Structure formats: C-alpha cells, structure tokens
Amino acid sequence: MSEDRKYITFALGKGRLAKKTLELLEEIGITCEEMKDKDTRKLIFVNEELKLKFFLAKGPDVPTYVEYGAADIGVVGSDTILEEGRRVYEVLDLGFGKCRMCVCGPASAKELLKHHEMIRVASKYPNIAKDYFYNKKHQTVDIIKLNGSVELGPIVGLADVIVDIVETGSTLKENGLEVLEEICPLSARMIVNQVSMKMEAERIKELISKLRAKCG
Numbered sequence: 001m002s003e004d005r006k007y008i009t010f011a012l013g014k015g016r017l018a019k020k021t022l023e024l025l026e027e028i029g030i031t032c033e034e035m036k037d038k039d040t041r042k043l044i045f046v047n048e049e050l051k052l053k054f055f056l057a058k059g060p061d062v063p064t065y066v067e068y069g070a071a072d073i074g075v076v077g078s079d080t081i082l083e084e085g086r087r088v089y090e091v092l093d094l095g096f097g098k099c100r101m102c103v104c105g106p107a108s109a110k111e112l113l114k115h116h117e118m119i120r121v122a123s124k125y126p127n128i129a130k131d132y133f134y135n136k137k138h139q140t141v142d143i144i145k146l147n148g149s150v151e152l153g154p155i156v157g158l159a160d161v162i163v164d165i166v167e168t169g170s171t172l173k174e175n176g177l178e179v180l181e182e183i184c185p186l187s188a189r190m191i192v193n194q195v196s197m198k199m200e201a202e203r204i205k206e207l208i209s210k211l212r213a214k215c216g
C-alpha cells in the first residue's frame, strides 16, 4: 500500500440515509470509528488505514460536493439527484430509503388533474414538479416552492396539490390527503464524480462491486 495514495472522500446525506450507508459499508469491511461518537462536533472523519474520508452534508448539497470533486462519492436519495440535476455518475441503487414521489392532495383535487386546469402545486421539489407537469402531463401549473411540511399547502389553501415523497402514507392519511398520481419510485443511490471515476477507477469499481453484492 503506497503511502502517498490519495484519499477517497465520501459525502453522505445527513440522517437515516447516512446511518444506513455506514451500516452497509461496515458489512464490506469499511468502518469509521470516529464517526460513531455521538457527541462529536467534528465535520470530517478519516480512516487512515483505508485512506478514506467521510463527511455529512445536507441532502441537496451532496450532489454539489460530488460534481465539484470536493467528494469523490456521494450517497443521497434519487429525489435529490433528480431535483439537483448535477453532472455526476449515478452508479448504484443501494436498495434502501425506498419511497415514492407522488402528486397528492384532497380527493376533490382529482378532477383538477384530469382536465388540465391551471392549478397551484406546492413542493420542495420544484424541478421534479415542473418536469412532471410540463413535460409528461403537458399541464401548465403554478409551482410554489416550500421547504418542508409541504402537506400544509392544500390544508391551508396555499395550493391545490403537492408533489412530495410518500413513504408509509401516514402523513397524508393523518391530514386528510391522498396519493392522486405516482411520479416515480425513489431510493438511496451512490453517485460518483466524473473525474474520480477515471482517476480512481480501480478502487471505486471494487467498492461498487462489493456493495452491489450486498444490496442485490
């Protein structure tokens, strides 16, 4: 193992996704002990032996770090990859974090979707919403960007429908909303910087094939 070997840096989307990713990496013998300390305020963690670095970032920032090469590899939901539209290679479906991107609203909004009416759509994912309504449904809509708790949109009268992630469906149910149309399935994906994929081809391909064997 040469001493001047370059570090491979991982950017992980904060939260459940990062936890699952670390568990998966552990299964293939990649650990980062420093990261297990719950009280740490450190932002970047190193495994000197394997020449790996890890950092946690807000989900939507992960593709940005990877596109610019600040991270070689990223793990993030496919919703974020679609929304951000960054130039990265998507190399692996990790098989967890499964959910769906849907158009949701009160049952009464179903009619509005059928007749191509001009409606208001609230979403944390304006690009996905735009692509779906403009390019797939050919329906002109007014898209309103929100940053969370999007289900509030139809409840308080801000929007007719929302475009949002549905996992168990309980948030919708508890708020009197339902899935009106399904846009696409989602899951956690591994992305790779386009230059790193060439420069570190051997190490990255080995990692992908080990992970692929674990996540089926």
Ligand code: PRP
Pocket: 124, 147, 148, 149, 150, 151, 164, 165, 166, 167, 168, 169, 170, 171, 172
């Ligand atoms: C997500 C999503 C829904 C909810 C869906 O929100 O935006 O609100 O989870 O999950 P369910 O179908 O299992 O109820 P998140 O918890 O990420 O928070 P946010 O509203 O701030 O986006």
